[in-house]
Amino acid sequence: MSSLTPRLEIQNITRVFGGRTVVDDVSLKVMPGQVTCLLGPSGCGKSTTLRVIAGVDMQDSGNIFIDGNLVCDTVFRVPPERRSVGLMFQDFALFPHLSVAENVAFGLSGSRAEKRRRVEQLLERVDLLGHIDDYPHQLSGGEQQRVALVRALAPRPKIMLMDEPFSGLDNRLRDEIRDDTLSVLKEEGAAVLLVTHEPDEAMRMADEIALMRHGKIVQQGAPYNIYNAPVDRAAAAFFSDINVIRGKVKNLLTETAFGQFLTPAMPDGSEVDIIIRPQHIRIDFDRNGRGPNPTPETGVAARAVVERARFMGSESLVEFRMDYDGTMLKVTVPAVFLPRPGTAMWLMIRRDRCFVFPAPGHERAA
Numbered sequence: 195m196s197s198l199t200p201r202l203e204i205q206n207i208t209r210v211f212g213g214r215t216v217v218d219d220v221s222l223k224v225m226p227g228q229v230t231c232l233l234g235p236s237g238c239g240k241s242t243t244l245r246v247i248a249g250v251d252m253q254d255s256g257n258i259f260i261d262g263n264l265v266c267d268t269v270f271r272v273p274p275e276r277r278s279v280g281l282m283f284q285d286f287a288l289f290p291h292l293s294v295a296e297n298v299a300f301g302l303s304g305s306r307a308e309k310r311r312r313v314e315q316l317l318e319r320v321d322l323l324g325h326i327d328d329y330p331h332q333l334s335g336g337e338q339q340r341v342a343l344v345r346a347l348a349p350r351p352k353i354m355l356m357d358e359p360f361s362g363l364d365n366r367l368r369d370e371i372r373d374d375t376l377s378v379l380k381e382e383g384a385a386v387l388l389v390t391h392e393p394d395e396a397m398r399m400a401d402e403i404a405l406m407r408h409g410k411i412v413q414q415g416a417p418y419n420i421y422n423a424p425v426d427r428a429a430a431a432f433f434s435d436i437n438v439i440r441g442k443v444k445n446l447l448t449e450t451a452f453g454q455f456l457t458p459a460m461p462d463g464s465e466v467d468i469i470i471r472p473q474h475i476r477i478d479f480d481r482n483g484r485g486p487n488p489t490p491e492t493g494v495a496a497r498a499v500v501e502r503a504r505f506m507g508s509e510s511l512v513e514f515r516m517d518y519d520g521t522m523l524k525v526t527v528p529a530v531f532l533p534r535p536g537t538a539m540w541l542m543i544r545r546d547r548c549f550v551f552p553a554p555g556h557e558r559a560a
């Protein structure tokens with residue numbers, strides 16, 4: 195096995211329920227020590243993909259390899275317990291009648307002393323050695339989650355499959371447990387495939403994100419790339435609020451309130467959406483009806499009037515109506531900035547942060 199062999203590889207996995215294709219030709223590789231997040235809206239087929247990899251469900255077509263060895267096609271099938279896969283599912287509760295030590299030791303083989311050493315090592319790692327003889331009902335939700343994590347990791351699985359493992363926890367606790375979990379996973383070196391519908395969670399945990407929609411992976415890459423180079427409008431909108439500036443192509447250019455944009459791939463007369471995230475719009479004050487001078491980076495400034503301003507804690511959200519065509523744009527500004535409704539201001543957009551896509555209904559024209 196070369197160091198380039200993926201720990202997990204799935205090829206063209208398809209799963210159909212009652213005539214409906216729920217997982218549609220999904221291929222994916224996870225390298226040793228890497229955390230990949232399968233991210234997508236509810237019902238897009240993430241959990242089904244994970245269940246197929248775990249071996250608790252079976253694909254209708256496609257192959258699964260672990261360390262380059264086939265573990266399942268539609269004929270041959272290694273049973274789940276022999277795949278060296280650790281599972282941490284939402285509803286994968288601890289055994290209530292077993293102590294913490296017995297829960298963690300559950301999947302372990304070896305002598306009593308060896309098992310005890312591994313249990314103690316892992317419980318110490320997650321600061322729960324003091325609870326080794328407790329029962330699950332004596333632990334908080336966060337503590338139970340950490341026991342479930344080390345129980346899954348105890349037999350040193352090659353792959354950890356995690357399905358929304360933090361969803362039962364409150365926000366503050368969740369951030370802490372996510373970070374702890376990530377460092378334990380990295381130390382143990384397992385390849386991780388984590389299912390989540392929360393972009394923040396995926397960005398926080400993943401080396402690589404596979405964005406899934408309607409059973410298909412629509413984009414895959416490092417969080418930075420997925421966020422900054424989305425494949426389409428829906429992929430952009432999945433990660434944050436977006437603003438849409440619509441225009442019509444004429445002679446390879448699209449005229450907007452912010453000046454002209456090059457839109458060479460779109461035919462004349464077709465409509466395009468220029469997408470910009472709220473944090474990439476800059477604001478400036480009105481100087482007796484005049485705004486800042488154009489720059490290559492931000493293009494032409496456009497006048498707009500404040501409709502609403504809301505304090506959001508670490509930032510403020512200001513909504514503007516553009517003088518140009520009445521389009522509403524959302525802008526986030528760090529710290530407290532709450533201009534009164536009706537205030538005229540000038541907006542500039544970071545041109546390097548704009549994404550241009552064909553408007554809905556104009557996709558084929560591109």
Ligand SMILES: Nc1ncnc2c1ncn2[C@@H]1O[C@H](COP(=O)(O)OP(=O)(O)OP(=O)(O)O)[C@@H](O)[C@H]1O
Nearest residue numbers: 211212216234235236237238239240241242243391
């Ligand atoms: N055993 C099954 N029989 C029939 N339909 C199923 C079965 N399992 C899943 N489905 C359907 O397949 C679709 C995808 O489900 P899946 O649980 O994989 O989605 P998901 O992306 O993980 O969503 P969620 O985040 O809500 O769990 C859903 O519409 C679901 O109802």
